[in-house]
Amino acid sequence: QSALTQPRSVSGSPGQSVTISCTGTSSDVGGYNYVSWYQQHPGKAPKLMIYDVTERPSGVPDRFSGSRSGYTASLTISGLQAEDEADYYCCSYAGSHTFALFGGGTKLTVL
Amino acid sequence: QVQLVQSGAEVKKPGASVKVSCKASGYTFTSYAFSWVRQAPGQGLEWMGWISTYNDYTDYAQRLQGRVTMTTDTSTSTAYMELRSLRSDDTAVYYCARVPYYYGGNGYYPTFDYWGQGTLVTVSS
Numbered sequence: 001q002s003a004l005t006q007p008r009s010v011s012g013s014p015g016q017s018v019t020i021s022c023t024g025t026s027s028d029v030g031g032y033n034y035v036s037w038y039q040q041h042p043g044k045a046p047k048l049m050i051y052d053v054t055e056r057p058s059g060v061p062d063r064f065s066g067s068r069s070g071y072t073a074s075l076t077i078s079g080l081q082a083e084d085e086a087d088y089y090c091c092s093y094a095g096s097h098t099f100a101l102f103g104g105g106t107k108l109t110v111l
Numbered sequence: 112q113v114q115l116v117q118s119g120a121e122v123k124k125p126g127a128s129v130k131v132s133c134k135a136s137g138y139t140f141t142s143y144a145f146s147w148v149r150q151a152p153g154q155g156l157e158w159m160g161w162i163s164t165y166n167d168y169t170d171y172a173q174r175l176q177g178r179v180t181m182t183t184d185t186s187t188s189t190a191y192m193e194l195r196s197l198r199s200d201d202t203a204v205y206y207c208a209r210v211p212y213y214y215g216g217n218g219y220y221p222t223f224d225y226w227g228q229g230t231l232v233t234v235s236s
Binding site: 003032034036038045046047048051052057089091092093097098099100101102103104105 | 146148155156157158160161170173206208216219220221222223224225226227228229
């Protein structure tokens with residue numbers, strides 16, 4: 001099964017909003033409510049930012065939000081801050097034969 | 112607080128095996144499953160498999176079937192990942208991650224809520 005499709009890079013200025021897309025199929029993103037998003041700073045372990053498409057773990061700022069339309073999930077970061085500059089990965093359940101499918105990752109640059 | 116502490120970096124020759132450990136603390140070990148995820152240098156995340164700490168059920172990524180084994184030791188709250196017949200393209204940082212149980216969904220799904228710090232495995236002759 002192919003990886004989920006994410007843009008290689010996005011950018012925005014402090015205070016602006018950016019959206020990162022994650023496109024799959026009816027067998028993964030479009031078929032289950034188990035899409036999650038991870039933030040990874042250089043040399044660090046990934047951190048859970050969004051789970052179950054729209055849910056935010058405690059401690060994650062409400063500037064981070066998740067949504068889905070059809071086969072595409074999205075992570076929106078509003079009020080961009082310098083510390084948001086990182087790589088972001090989406091992940092989806094893809095059925096009993098493919099427990100987890102990751103996107104290729106998106107590098108967010110805060111200008 | 113929840114902590115997952117992994118073993119140190121390893122250097123292995125092609126064809127050898129490596130076993131990485133992940134010691135958990137700060138929660139009830141058997142209430143969560145574990146998954147392993149790796150990241151080759153400069154590349155994205157790759158899911159490797161998961162194991163239930165309740166009944167040792169395992170599910171491995173198809174491309175690693177036959178080379179990977181995941182186990183747990185409930186007496187020490189430690190999860191292990193062994194990879195055999197190492198190749199140069201197995202060079203990566205290996206992460207363990209905790210997987211919560213979904214009571215509504217009656218199973219485990221890929222939400223990785225806590226991660227270990229990562230273990231660099233270098234395969235080189």
